[in-house]
Amino acid sequence: MTPQTSADAPGPGGAPSPFTDLDRPPLAAAALRRALLGGDGLWSELDVVARTGSTNTDLVDRVRRGAAREGTVLIAEEQTAGRGRLDRYWNAPPRSGLFLSFVLRPGPGVPQARWSWLPLLTGVATATALARIAGADTRLKWPNDLLAEVDGEERKIGGILAERTGGAEQDAVVVGVGINVSLRAAELPVPTAGSLALAGAHTTDRDPLVRAVLRSVERWYADWRAAGGDAGACGLQEVYAAGCATLGRAVRAELPGGRELVxxxxxxxxxxxxxxxxxxxxxRSVGAGDIVHLRPGR
Structure with missing residues (x-):
């Protein structure tokens, strides 16, 4: 479907106005562009749309058509068919979270075997940003879930999806980030989900959260690419391990083809x-699969 831009958001007489829920104001697209674009930084283009199926799907299509350069960012106020790993779909109330995707092109200086670090890098960058801006104690579940404590339980508050694309060359990666920001308990899609608000975050203002996440991704990506994608040399591997809630736990790896490894x-x-x-x-080394935590971490 065609994304609807913020400027086209319906008002009186149409669909609900963005201002009907004052706890969830719309993002300030122009201010985000002023803060994040320009100079020699990574981010080259930023659009905020009122509603779309999936920001990842939209950007993958644009990359394949040659219409999205590196650093293109697409943010949706509402996703109706947000995609996660293993083709899982989810949605959330309008303006209740961060739903964004961006284009990265690591280039020939980074061996493609190391591109698998991009979703983990995004996880580290996002967790770091949420801790700094929202005071959220966020942990990482391998390979791409964001966890936080809600009512004494570990809950998923977000996830990351990375997709190789770019035609036959497959020279680009579209990375999507979804974070539940202000979801209330009654709005959670499943009992194991959570949100920044339910985790006691200091703020649920999405504008500074978007800025912090994208600036953190930019810093980590620059260091990782400068190191030729060597996660050990740039410190990424160590920081990821330190914030990974999966390490030190008994887990079940549900692997492609219906196989399991415990x-x-x-x-x-x-x-x-x-x-x-x-x-x-x-x-045994697991490169892809769904991980189930079987007992609390040490």
């Missing part, structure tokens, strides 16, 4: 894969 998550290796100790001195 063991203790002991490390994240240089390729960003999760290393499991399956017993008897055997370690």
């Amino acid at each position: 063991g203790e998550a002991v490390a994240v290796d240089g390729d960003g894969h999760l290393v499991l100790d399956t017993g008897g001195g055997v370690q």
Whole structure:
């Protein structure tokens, strides 16, 4: 579907105005552009749309048509078909979260085998930004979930989806970030979900949150690319491990093809894969799959 721009948001007589929920004001697109674009920075273009199916789907299509350069950012006030890993779909009330995607092109200076770090890099950058701006103690579940404590329980408050695209060359990665910001308990899609508000965040103002997340991604991406994608050399691997709630826990890895692997998550290796100790001195590396935490971390 065609995204509807903020300027086209319906008012009286049409769909609800963006101002009907004063706890969830619309994003200030012009102010975000002034703050984030220009100079020698990463971000080259930023659009805020009132409603779309999926920001990732929209940007993947634009990349394939040659209509999106590196640093293009698309933010939606509402997503009706937001996509996660394993083709899972979800949605949330308008202006209740951060729903954004951006285009990265690491280039020939970074071996493509190291591009698997991009969703983990985005997780580190996002968690760092949320801690600084919202005071949220956010942890990372491998490979791409954001967790926070709500009512004494670990809940998922966000996720990250990275997709290789760009035609035959596959020279671009579209990274999507979805964060539940102001969702109330009655609005949660499943009991295991949470939000920044429910986790006791100091602020749910999305404008500074967007700025902080994108600036943090820009810094980490610059360091990672300067290191040729070496996550160890730029400090990314160490920081990810320090903030990873999966390490030190017994987990079940649900792998492609219906296979399962159970063991203790002991490390994240240089390729960003999760290393499991399956017993008897055997370690297995998991590059893709769904991870289920089987017991609390140590």
